[in-house]
Amino acid sequence: MTNQNLPMAFSKVISLPSLLLAISSSLLLASLLAVSEAHYNSHVPSSEPIVEGLSWNFYEYECPDVEYIVRKHLKKVFKEDIGQAAGLLRIQFHDCFVLGCDGSVLLDGTTSHPSEQQAAPNLSLRPEAFKIINDLRELIHKQCGRVVSCADITVLAAREAVYQSGGPEYNVPLGRRDRLNFATQAEVLANIPGPNSNASFLLTSLATKKFDATDVVALSGAHTIGRGHCGSFIDRLFPTLDSTMDPIFADDLKEICPEKNSTNTAMNDIRTPNKFDNKYYVDLVNREGLFTSDQDLYTDKRTRGIVESFAEDQEKFFEKFVHVMIKMGQLSVLTGKEGEIRANCSVTNSNNPKLVSPVEEDYETQAKL
Numbered sequence: 047m048t049n050q051n052l053p054m055a056f057s058k059v060i061s062l063p064s065l066l067l068a069i070s071s072s073l074l075l076a077s078l079l080a081v082s083e084a085h086y087n088s089h090v091p092s093s094e095p096i097v098e099g100l101s102w103n104f105y106e107y108e109c110p111d112v113e114y115i116v117r118k119h120l121k122k123v124f125k126e127d128i129g130q131a132a133g134l135l136r137i138q139f140h141d142c143f144v145l146g147c148d149g150s151v152l153l154d155g156t157t158s159h160p161s162e163q164q165a166a167p168n169l170s171l172r173p174e175a176f177k178i179i180n181d182l183r184e185l186i187h188k189q190c191g192r193v194v195s196c197a198d199i200t201v202l203a204a205r206e207a208v209y210q211s212g213g214p215e216y217n218v219p220l221g222r223r224d225r226l227n228f229a230t231q232a233e234v235l236a237n238i239p240g241p242n243s244n245a246s247f248l249l250t251s252l253a254t255k256k257f258d259a260t261d262v263v264a265l266s267g268a269h270t271i272g273r274g275h276c277g278s279f280i281d282r283l284f285p286t287l288d289s290t291m292d293p294i295f296a297d298d299l300k301e302i303c304p305e306k307n308s309t310n311t312a313m314n315d316i317r318t319p320n321k322f323d324n325k326y327y328v329d330l331v332n333r334e335g336l337f338t339s340d341q342d343l344y345t346d347k348r349t350r351g352i353v354e355s356f357a358e359d360q361e362k363f364f365e366k367f368v369h370v371m372i373k374m375g376q377l378s379v380l381t382g383k384e385g386e387i388r389a390n391c392s393v394t395n396s397n398n399p400k401l402v403s404p405v406e407e408d409y410e411t412q413a414k415l
């Protein structure tokens with residue numbers, strides 16, 4: 047009897063529907079775990095100091111998946127073209143150095159008032175990178191509403207660019223707001239040093255933003271990925287060869303840029319052009335830096351030792367780079383009720399024809415509910 051009842055009882059406990067339920071709920075649990083794993087301790091505060099108004103877990107309730115969305119989308123983007131990682135990393139630099147990390151570099155200009163993007167020919171930012179930031183914004187706002195700023199998306203995208211190119215993974219404080227205007231061309235030129243800058247100029251110029259010599263050398267390490275156009279270094283080749291450049295390296299560059307007006311590009315780091323590592327500093331030690339602003343960090347006695355230490359010790363470079371990226375990411379940020387959360391990173395809300403809501407704060411409050 048009991049033997050007969052057992053299978054009955056058994057089949058009652060684990061009926062087919064309940065078995066399916068059990069399987070599907072364990073799948074659900076597994077997928078939840080996968081997602082939370084994808085958060086890669088993103089909300090663990092770093093020991094880096096943060097400015098008032100930013101926090102390590104700013105979107106914890108309003109958009110907990112924001113970092114996961116950025117990581118996932120950029121994985122796809124970089125698989126197709128890893129060069130976009132360099133484009134995105136450079137955008138954070140140009141955004142933060144001019145007015146502050148406020149998304150102002152993302153704004154389109156008008157014919158009468160050119161944008162920051164158009165400020166100087168040598169400083170050309172990749173147009174695709176702006177498109178990628180807007181695509182990220184669309185994905186994020188679709189899931190969470192208009193709660194995440196374009197300024198924050200810029201910083202998150204740069205973080206992913208570093209990490210997915212082989213560099214360090216680091217947390218970034220969030221909560222930036224988007225600026226309502228962009229800088230003049232003069233402001234861009236005054237804040238973004240040109241490739242012909244020497245180390246003296248860089249040290250002085252970046253000291254105004256409270257960066258020390260180690261910060262300057264670490265920041266320049268971003269040139270471990272990406273490219274430069276001939277115009278950014280051609281003066282080192284013609285009419286006379288820059289004496290701090292290795293002559294064989296110079297011959298290679300002359301093949302890429304045979305004339306003063308050549309428009310080709312060379313890789314910033316000849317050793318591992320698409321990998322975020324410390325080989326950029328090995329290049330400098332071997333007199334194979336692309337720009338004067340790179341090579342002079344090795345020529346100048348004040349920065350030479352730092353270059354050498356990073357060339358020898360990648361972990362040390364990564365540590366200093368993370369420190370300075372978090373620091374740069376907090377330059378003159380807008381927080382709280384300052385600025386706005388743009389609905390389109392290329393245009394302020396008041397100039398956005400697609401935006402119907404007349405009162406922005408109402409829209410944001412709704413998104414939060």
Ligand code: HEM
Nearest residue numbers: 132133135136139239240241265268272273274275278339
């Ligand atoms: C310290 C002064 C700096 C100077 C003088 C400088 C100058 C330049 C120049 C001239 C280019 C090439 C533009 C072109 O010809 O297409 C370039 C590319 C690049 N820069 Fe810098 N830069 C500096 C700092 C930085 C910083 C702080 C970062 C980021 C943290 C950065 C990231 C990049 C990246 C990733 C590229 C490659 C972009 C691409 O492939 O599209 N740079 N930089």
Ligand SMILES: *[C@@H]1O[C@H](CO)[C@@H](O)[C@H](O)[C@H]1NC(C)=O
Nearest residue numbers: 166168240241242277278280
């Ligand atoms: C841009 O490159 C040209 C050389 O092609 C150089 O004369 C000029 O100074 C560069 N501009 C900046 C801002 O470095």
Ligand SMILES: *[C@@H]1O[C@H](CO)[C@@H](O)[C@H](O)[C@H]1NC(C)=O
Nearest residue numbers: 242243244245246247248346
């Ligand atoms: C560095 O550049 C600045 C500005 O172009 C120039 O005045 C200065 O003489 C240069 N210094 C050295 C050591 O070359």
Ligand SMILES: *[C@@H]1O[C@H](CO)[C@@H](O)[C@H](O)[C@H]1NC(C)=O
Nearest residue numbers: 303304305306307308309310
């Ligand atoms: C550069 O200038 C030379 C004349 O000096 C001309 O023959 C050549 O076509 C130009 N190249 C480009 C890429 O504009």
Ligand SMILES: *[C@@H]1O[C@H](CO)[C@@H](O)[C@H](O)[C@H]1NC(C)=O
Nearest residue numbers: 154180184390391392393400
């Ligand atoms: C964002 O704004 C730009 C500039 O006005 C426009 O070209 C673009 O189509 C807009 N994107 C979206 C998704 O509305």
